[in-house]
Amino acid sequence: MSQLRKDPIVERWVIIAKERGKRPSDFVFNQHKKVVGFCPLCPGNEYTTPNEILVYGRQSNIPNSGGWKLRVVPNKFPALVVEGELDKRGEGMFDKMNGIGAHEVIIETPDHDASIAMMSVEQISLIFRAYRDRINDLSRDMRIKYIMVFKNYASAAGASLEHSHSQLIALPIVPYLIQEEVVGSAGFHKYKDRCVYCDIIRQELKSGERIVLENNEFVVLCPYAPRSPFEMWVLPKFHSSDFNYIDDTKLMSLADIFSQTMKRLDKALPDVPYNFMLHTGPVRTPNLDYYHWHIEVMPKLTMIAGFEWGTGFYINPTPPEESAKFLRDIKL
Amino acid sequence: MSQLRKDPIVERWVIIAKERGKRPSDFVFNQHKKVVGFCPLCPGNEYTTPNEILVYGRQSNIPNSGGWKLRVVPNKFPALVVEGELDKRGEGMFDKMNGIGAHEVIIETPDHDASIAMMSVEQISLIFRAYRDRINDLSRDMRIKYIMVFKNYASAAGASLEHSHSQLIALPIVPYLIQEEVVGSAGFHKYKDRCVYCDIIRQELKSGERIVLENNEFVVLCPYAPRSPFEMWVLPKFHSSDFNYIDDTKLMSLADIFSQTMKRLDKALPDVPYNFMLHTGPVRTPNLDYYHWHIEVMPKLTMIAGFEWGTGFYINPTPPEESAKFLRDIKL
Numbered sequence: 001m002s003q004l005r006k007d008p009i010v011e012r013w014v015i016i017a018k019e020r021g022k023r024p025s026d027f028v029f030n031q032h033k034k035v036v037g038f039c040p041l042c043p044g045n046e047y048t049t050p051n052e053i054l055v056y057g058r059q060s061n062i063p064n065s066g067g068w069k070l071r072v073v074p075n076k077f078p079a080l081v082v083e084g085e086l087d088k089r090g091e092g093m094f095d096k097m098n099g100i101g102a103h104e105v106i107i108e109t110p111d112h113d114a115s116i117a118m119m120s121v122e123q124i125s126l127i128f129r130a131y132r133d134r135i136n137d138l139s140r141d142m143r144i145k146y147i148m149v150f151k152n153y154a155s156a157a158g159a160s161l162e163h164s165h166s167q168l169i170a171l172p173i174v175p176y177l178i179q180e181e182v183v184g185s186a187g188f189h190k191y192k193d194r195c196v197y198c199d200i201i202r203q204e205l206k207s208g209e210r211i212v213l214e215n216n217e218f219v220v221l222c223p224y225a226p227r228s229p230f231e232m233w234v235l236p237k238f239h240s241s242d243f244n245y246i247d248d249t250k251l252m253s254l255a256d257i258f259s260q261t262m263k264r265l266d267k268a269l270p271d272v273p274y275n276f277m278l279h280t281g282p283v284r285t286p287n288l289d290y291y292h293w294h295i296e297v298m299p300k301l302t303m304i305a306g307f308e309w310g311t312g313f314y315i316n317p318t319p320p321e322e323s324a325k326f327l328r329d330i331k332l
Numbered sequence: 333m334s335q336l337r338k339d340p341i342v343e344r345w346v347i348i349a350k351e352r353g354k355r356p357s358d359f360v361f362n363q364h365k366k367v368v369g370f371c372p373l374c375p376g377n378e379y380t381t382p383n384e385i386l387v388y389g390r391q392s393n394i395p396n397s398g399g400w401k402l403r404v405v406p407n408k409f410p411a412l413v414v415e416g417e418l419d420k421r422g423e424g425m426f427d428k429m430n431g432i433g434a435h436e437v438i439i440e441t442p443d444h445d446a447s448i449a450m451m452s453v454e455q456i457s458l459i460f461r462a463y464r465d466r467i468n469d470l471s472r473d474m475r476i477k478y479i480m481v482f483k484n485y486a487s488a489a490g491a492s493l494e495h496s497h498s499q500l501i502a503l504p505i506v507p508y509l510i511q512e513e514v515v516g517s518a519g520f521h522k523y524k525d526r527c528v529y530c531d532i533i534r535q536e537l538k539s540g541e542r543i544v545l546e547n548n549e550f551v552v553l554c555p556y557a558p559r560s561p562f563e564m565w566v567l568p569k570f571h572s573s574d575f576n577y578i579d580d581t582k583l584m585s586l587a588d589i590f591s592q593t594m595k596r597l598d599k600a601l602p603d604v605p606y607n608f609m610l611h612t613g614p615v616r617t618p619n620l621d622y623y624h625w626h627i628e629v630m631p632k633l634t635m636i637a638g639f640e641w642g643t644g645f646y647i648n649p650t651p652p653e654e655s656a657k658f659l660r661d662i663k664l
Contacts, residue, residue, distance in 0.1 A: 008557075010509070018649070150637075152637040157638075176644035197341075311501075
């Protein structure tokens with residue numbers, strides 16, 4: 001079983017995932033190699049994945065067979081597992097616990113070659129529906145304190161399989177960056193009695209200079225202090241701290257604007273590697289006045305190097321006003 | 333001039349370095365391309381760098397000429413500049429200031445092909461001496477609150493030039509990650525009346541399982557909760573919060589252990605890309621009881637992907653006990 005360990009000085013946890021254990025000779029420096037041939041996520045190869053947890057669109061009742069539109073399966077090499085006890089304990093002055101949680105793979109489409117930029121709005125809505133359904137299911141496990149859903153697109157952004165998929169990791173502690181957001185937005189709320197994200201949306205819609213696109217329910221903007229060129233945040237215009245309470249109408253509206261967002265990104269930077277992360281409130285903290293769920297999209301265009309590792313600062317060569325204008329002006 | 337902008341929710345600053353500005357077409361996805369041909373850091377090409385700030389080993393009195401052992405020059409494409417006013421101000425609800433500070437390049441050797449793993453202890457001692465001298469000089473500028481010295485080795489770790497060099501960025505605010513360390517170690521000190529780093533060194537030397545090597549003044553260990561396989565920390569055994577107060581004897585001892593450290597890393601993972609960062613106390617806060625300067629060495633073996641971006645957690649496939657044993661057992 002993997003271990004969660006805390007740095008003794010700062011609030012940083014790491015997962016020591018020994019099951020993925022590597023000796024020096026196992027590290028491949030060229031991370032751009034393309035894996036070709038057999039794909040375990042393709043229809044017909046369902047027997048190679050762990051048993052599915054969720055499936056959409058299959059007519060038959062035979063689990064792990066073909067004919068599906070989307071599947072969710074446990075990660076074959078999980079960073080965290082559901083079975084076992086947390087067993088929080090010390091090791092001298094250090095702190096650790098067992099790697100309890102969940103690690104799932106959302107197989108977004110049966111089509112091996114489809115990227116989100118190419119998918120129908122209907123298919124994208126299934127992806128968000130799967131996020132919602134899995135979060136709702138896992139939230140019933142009281143050991144789980146946070147659920148992070150994310151996507152790595154292309155090997156340069158960390159994807160080890162080509163077939164379009166996202167991942168979900170359920171954690172036994174609220175991770176540091178989310179805790180920072182929760183504390184920061186709670187501080188703003190205490191001071192102003194307003195949600196900081198709602199205020200951002202209001203100011204950004206008024207100025208317009210960092211807006212990429214909007215519809216009735218959602219807005220996509222380049223944040224004021226972006227870590228990366230072309231970083232985008234997708235925010236609901238309505239206040240909500242929990243993604244998993246989204247209704248079907250809004251889910252479809254989200255799929256629609258997300259489709260346009262990813263098409264724009266792909267047209268601006270064809271096939272750019274990217275990550276996106278769903279930031280939602282900690283599980284079982286419904287309807288927080290001060291927190292606001294959103295999706296952060298981070299194209300991989302700059303590097304985390306010594307300065308960023310040492311300081312937590314980011315150097316970004318492209319002002320968000322320029323990124324937003326470029327993405328806004330794209331003709332689809 | 334570049335701008336410093338703060339995220340309105342969390343304590344994250346970014347440098348919008350417009351001078352390095354890029355449109356989508358300027359981004360090169362293959363970041364592994366090797367630059368060949370003319371090297372601006374080589375002897376004979378001194379005229380292509382900005383005027384040198386510091387030089388060691390030159391017999392003649394002609395600045396920016398040959399015959400040197402180490403040079404420090406301003407970065408030609410600086411993220412921050414010395415000239416100007418900070419002019420801290422708001423932009424609606426957002427906060428920003430001008431990009432005031434310094435950005436310097438330490439040209440570590442005249443030999444284009446030498447890496448630190450290949451250099452003499454004497455040459456490495458010049459590098460640390462340059463760090464000390466530059467920190468001491470820049471500390472007199474009251475606008476500067478923190479000085480981060482770091483190295484990016486190989487293009488995959490962010491180096492844009494092949495010739496061995498490190499960089500220094502002087503900042504008008506104490507960066508987040510350093511502030512975290514300062515606050516975290518101050519909290520420990522308040523509770524225990526001891527330095528947390530001194531405690532770590534004591535426990536680690538006693539157990540030995542994460543020790544890579546030691547000499548009279550320094551210890552190299554794999555930290556308990558490492559972000560990366562083969563991450564190493566170089567720590568002085570004596571308590572000191574300020575690197576820039578190091579004396580010449582200890583500087584030579586540091587160069588000696590650092591040389592062996594980098595030779596071991598290079599033997600374990602030949603030519604692995606890496607970053608290292610000097611963590612020292614904020615400028616003009618001498619002799620803190622609770623903080624302890626150190627160097628963090630991070631080989632680039634894993635990726636920052638969606639999970640890390642979203643949570644601040646790191647997944648590390650190699651336990652530090654295994655990394656340390658492997659490095660310890662290497663025969664040089």
